[in-house]
Amino acid sequence: MSEYDTVFSLPSVDEHPDTELGVLLMGLGPERLLAALAVAPSFGDDPATTMLYVDQLRHDARPDRTLAAALADGARRWRAARAPLAAAAPANETRSAALRKLWSTAVDTVTAAGVAAGRAERLYLAACWLRRDEIDKTAAGH
Secondary structure, eight states, X not given: OOSEXXXXXXXXXXXXHHHHHHHHHXXXXXXXXXXXXXHHHHHTTOHHHHHHHHHHXXXXXXXXXXXXXXXXXXXXXXXXXXXXXXXXXXXXXOEEXXXXXXXXXXXXHHHHHTOOSSHHHHHHHHHHHHTHHHHHHHHHTO
């Protein structure tokens, strides 16, 4: 038997909107996720505005902050959250091809770790947790 769950399923119409948003966030590059992690506390429960702000940083359209500063802040935030997330992760974390199942496990891990201040930060931490190897490498460079 394979260690991977390869069950494919279409999204449920009853799926929570954060789950669908999470599936989108999983596709973002590690730099965008780290920058979003840095600015998410400023936007509390609004992950969409968080990403709009990050995109403005990417295009040098913000006079108040730079993308480099957000990346450095995001890397610090990730390093601070990494150990509590690892401690809160289930010992038998399922590796699955089902994105929504992966997302649910990641959100549960972030919630159990108690490291997120608001909805936006929780969602970006979950996305970072799912991509932790890439995030670790990117954070090491900042």
